[in-house]
Amino acid sequence: MNPMDIVLGVIGIALSVMIFSYLLGDNFFFRVALYILVGVSSGYAAAVLVLKVIIPRLIEPLRESGTDAFWLGLVPLALCLLLALMLVPRTVKAGTLPLAFLAGTAAAIGVAGISRGTLAPQLLAIVNRFSPDLLRENAVADWGGIVEAFFILFGVISVLFYFHHRLSRRSADAQRPLLVEGISGVGQVFLGISFGMLFVGFYSAALTALIARIVWLKEFIVALLAG
Amino acid sequence: MILCPHCGKENLPVATRCVHCGEDLEDLFRIEGTDPDAGLPEEQDISVSDLLQAFRQEDDSQAEKPRPVISIGKTPEPAASEETQSVTPEGEDEQTPEWLARIRKRALQEEDAAGELSRKINAMEASRAEEHQGRVDEEFANWIARIRENARRENLLAAKPAEPSPESEEGVPEWLRKVRELQPQDAEQNQPSEETIAGFSIEASAQEAEQGDEPAQEAEQVDEPALEQSEPAEALAANPQEESEPGAVPELESESAELVLHPDEEASPDARADEEPSEGPKTPELEPVLEELGLTAEVGALDLEEKPSSSEELSADLLLLRKQKENAQMLMTLIGEEGKGLPPAKTAREASKGWYRFILGAFLLLVLAAVIVFVPEARPIKFENPTPAVALKDALNALESGDTVLVVQEYQAATSAEMEQMSAPVLRALEERGVKLQFLTTHPNGLWLSANLMDAADIPAREISYLAGGRLGVLAAALQLDESSAAVPGALENLENYTLILLLEDSQADIQNWIEQAGPWLKAGKLGILASSQNAALLLPYYDAGQLAGYAAGTMEGRVLADALDAPTAGAPSRAYQAGLLVMIAVLLLGMIIKAEADSNARHQKEPEA
Numbered sequence: 001m002n003p004m005d006i007v008l009g010v011i012g013i014a015l016s017v018m019i020f021s022y023l024l025g026d027n028f029f030f031r032v033a034l035y036i037l038v039g040v041s042s043g044y045a046a047a048v049l050v051l052k053v054i055i056p057r058l059i060e061p062l063r064e065s066g067t068d069a070f071w072l073g074l075v076p077l078a079l080c081l082l083l084a085l086m087l088v089p090r091t092v093k094a095g096t097l098p099l100a101f102l103a104g105t106a107a108a109i110g111v112a113g114i115s116r117g118t119l120a121p122q123l124l125a126i127v128n129r130f131s132p133d134l135l136r137e138n139a140v141a142d143w144g145g146i147v148e149a150f151f152i153l154f155g156v157i158s159v160l161f162y163f164h165h166r167l168s169r170r171s172a173d174a175q176r177p178l179l180v181e182g183i184s185g186v187g188q189v190f191l192g193i194s195f196g197m198l199f200v201g202f203y204s205a206a207l208t209a210l211i212a213r214i215v216w217l218k219e220f221i222v223a224l225l226a227g
Numbered sequence: 228m229i230l231c232p233h234c235g236k237e238n239l240p241v242a243t244r245c246v247h248c249g250e251d252l253e254d255l256f257r258i259e260g261t262d263p264d265a266g267l268p269e270e271q272d273i274s275v276s277d278l279l280q281a282f283r284q285e286d287d288s289q290a291e292k293p294r295p296v297i298s299i300g301k302t303p304e305p306a307a308s309e310e311t312q313s314v315t316p317e318g319e320d321e322q323t324p325e326w327l328a329r330i331r332k333r334a335l336q337e338e339d340a341a342g343e344l345s346r347k348i349n350a351m352e353a354s355r356a357e358e359h360q361g362r363v364d365e366e367f368a369n370w371i372a373r374i375r376e377n378a379r380r381e382n383l384l385a386a387k388p389a390e391p392s393p394e395s396e397e398g399v400p401e402w403l404r405k406v407r408e409l410q411p412q413d414a415e416q417n418q419p420s421e422e423t424i425a426g427f428s429i430e431a432s433a434q435e436a437e438q439g440d441e442p443a444q445e446a447e448q449v450d451e452p453a454l455e456q457s458e459p460a461e462a463l464a465a466n467p468q469e470e471s472e473p474g475a476v477p478e479l480e481s482e483s484a485e486l487v488l489h490p491d492e493e494a495s496p497d498a499r500a501d502e503e504p505s506e507g508p509k510t511p512e513l514e515p516v517l518e519e520l521g522l523t524a525e526v527g528a529l530d531l532e533e534k535p536s537s538s539e540e541l542s543a544d545l546l547l548l549r550k551q552k553e554n555a556q557m558l559m560t561l562i563g564e565e566g567k568g569l570p571p572a573k574t575a576r577e578a579s580k581g582w583y584r585f586i587l588g589a590f591l592l593l594v595l596a597a598v599i600v601f602v603p604e605a606r607p608i609k610f611e612n613p614t615p616a617v618a619l620k621d622a623l624n625a626l627e628s629g630d631t632v633l634v635v636q637e638y639q640a641a642t643s644a645e646m647e648q649m650s651a652p653v654l655r656a657l658e659e660r661g662v663k664l665q666f667l668t669t670h671p672n673g674l675w676l677s678a679n680l681m682d683a684a685d686i687p688a689r690e691i692s693y694l695a696g697g698r699l700g701v702l703a704a705a706l707q708l709d710e711s712s713a714a715v716p717g718a719l720e721n722l723e724n725y726t727l728i729l730l731l732e733d734s735q736a737d738i739q740n741w742i743e744q745a746g747p748w749l750k751a752g753k754l755g756i757l758a759s760s761q762n763a764a765l766l767l768p769y770y771d772a773g774q775l776a777g778y779a780a781g782t783m784e785g786r787v788l789a790d791a792l793d794a795p796t797a798g799a800p801s802r803a804y805q806a807g808l809l810v811m812i813a814v815l816l817l818g819m820i821i822k823a824e825a826d827s828n829a830r831h832q833k834e835p836e837a
Contacts, residue, residue, distance in 0.1 A: 023585045105699065109698060109702055110698065121769075201759070201761030201762065208648075209642060209644055
């Protein structure tokens with residue numbers, strides 16, 4: 001191992017131990033490691049944005065005066081200046097224009113994308129589950145597919161019941177019918193299974209990362225001892 | 228101006244009647260040469276006649292004839308004087324020598340004809356009158372100054388309302404008794420010095436006051452040096468023993484004593500209450516003057532408080548005042564908080580929970596380390612291929628040499644181990660098959676993580692493009708039909724030109740961005756995903772809806788996929804992964820049992836109470 005690898009390895013071990021110290025609670029060493037992570041990430045991201053975005057898309061078009069790129073480059077420049085005015089307390093309102101433009105555009109695109117990319121395809125998928133072509137196999141009813149389709153439909157309806165009537169129960173303390181309570185309970189079971197699966201996924205990802213870090217520590221120490 | 232002999236008020240010199248009382252003023256002009264401003268014209272008439280008589284008597288050697296008594300301030304009998312004045316000149320006109328006639332004539336014509344003696348008498352009388360008037364003015368000015376001083380102090384004290392503290396039997400305020408209780412010895416030791424310094428203060432103040440003619444404004448200005456001189460002193464005592472030294476107390480004792488009052492006493496309402504009767508008693512010299520002026524202001528005895536002589540006592544006094552101020556501030560805060568909701572109670576965090584967390588974490592770490600170090604790695608178990616992973620394998624196997632695959636790298640450093648373990652065998656297999664790989668990232672971190680991925684995949688390093696803008700950038704890339712958009716990197720082609728878009732994801736939001744923004748504009752089966760295990764639940768509905776060519780989530784599915792592609796991987800130690808899952812299962816079960824036991828105990832405790 002060259003000296004640089006040793007130094008970097010020691011630094012990595014130190015930072016890993018500092019992060020592990022969170023087992024003892026929030027402490028100074030954990031916060032230091034966290035600040036280092038946030039600071040380095042922010043600095044790196046800022047450098048990337050300057051080199052990859054601001055210079056090629058804002059500065060360079062403005063250097064070509066008279067071209068279309070120049071005139072188009074004035075628009076983001078003006079928006080940037082308005083945004084920079086938010087640094088001055090008396091001109092904070094001027095910065096709301098680019099922010100409003102950005103938020104409005106993002107919201108519009110998000111709504112369009114969700115409707116076209118998630119809601120419509122998922123609803124069509126549930127409806128297509130009941131397509132006669134899919135429920136028949138060699139002119140015989142595919143009962144497994146039928147049960148699965150109904151199960152999926154019931155799961156969707158029960159979860160929607162749960163969310164809808166949970167919100168309505170918050171607004172008014174009205175006693176709900178027993179059928180609604182039962183369907184909401186089933187929806188709650190579906191949600192519990194989904195959250196359990198999410199938890200397993202998160203834990204699995206964290207466990208994989210932890211194992212990888214322990215393996216790296218083991219390999220580094222072995223290499224260090226081996227010289 | 229002339230003075231009315233009846234009412235004593237001023238009138239114009241040309242007035243024939245008093246504008247105040249209507250008295251005839253023409254008699255004032257009967258004798259020429261007299262000064263009306265000198266006052267007391269009747270006296271001058273008498274004096275002139277007496278002097279003339281005296282001159283005549285001297286000339287006639289009639290020394291035995293008594294001279295009329297000239298009294299100051301008293302007017303002689305007008306009838307007698309008129310009789311003498313009317314009889315004497317007429318009977319003696321023939322016998323009067325010429326020089327005497329000239330004198331008489333001159334006395335009637337000139338102002339100072341009354342002679343030097345009369346002028347001296349008039350000057351003496353005027354001087355005495357002026358001295359008397361000046362003293363009256365002085366006392367009046369001092370009295371006004373005291374009133375102003377008291378008013379000023381009351382105004383200052385009005386801004387600091389405080390509760391009046393009860394006084395003791397000796398009239399000592401409550402705060403002063405507390406100070407004395409705190410430092411009884413110091414108070415006793417300071418007693419002699421109090422008298423000395425108080426005497427010095429009195430003398431200094433008396434000297435200031437004896438300067439006499441200074442107006443009230445100047446007397447206020449004197450306050451500051453007097454305070455500076457007497458600042459370390461105790462205040463003048465109010466008891467009779469200290470007042471019983473008349474020699475040390477000058478005429479303006481009350482004023483002098485007020486000059487040495489310390490400002491700290493002004494802050495105390497008790498001190499102010501004691502100051503109010505400090506107008507002082509009417510000294511014998513002041514009494515006739517004030518009575519003559521008609522001012523019956525009661526100048527009470529000097530009621531001066533003892534002042535702390537040391538800084539410690541001053542600080543103790545100030546500490547008491549500060550405590551009162553803090554109490555008032557707290558009361559105001561409570562009043563301000565009235566009507567508002569109570570702040571959320573801070574739940575006391577049990578220290579033992581931290582130890583539980585430490586024990587569980589340390590236990591997990593120890594188990595994993597022990598398994599990694601001591602347990603040999605077993606042969607991976609052949610899992611049945613999940614349907615999405617099989618679909619992805621089929622899509623990858625369908626790629627031919629020359630096809631272009633866009634590898635979108637969107638994961639963070641925290642999941643890089645898992646993602647590299649899944650992605651490296653796939654990329655290596657595609658590279659060996661002659662598939663062109665183009666790398667793209669929407670995260671700044673992807674720029675340096677791509678180098679690690681290429682090293683892990685053992686493929687030649689190549690440039691990675693950065694697509695800025697997140698969701699907007701993805702949409703711009705999807706809508707880029709002529710490859711001329713400035714919002715996307717120049718190396719990025721139209722997404723339809725790529726045979727497969729392979730997403731390396733660890734974030735649900737990034738997956739949805741590509742599915743929702745780019746998916747609707749792409750043909751079905753263009754998107755394949757290698758994701759971390761936490762996104763497995765999210766991807767299945769999209770795969771069932773036909774929006775994905777296939778996906779593999781987590782290291783287990785990644786290993787199955789690699790085996791299917793004939794690209795075996797070393798992978799992470801599966802034993803350690805299994806041990807970690809077992810530890811978590813054990814912890815969850817233990818937690819559920821403990822929670823159920825705690826709930827049961829709680830129910831049992833509530834039942835007897837009910």
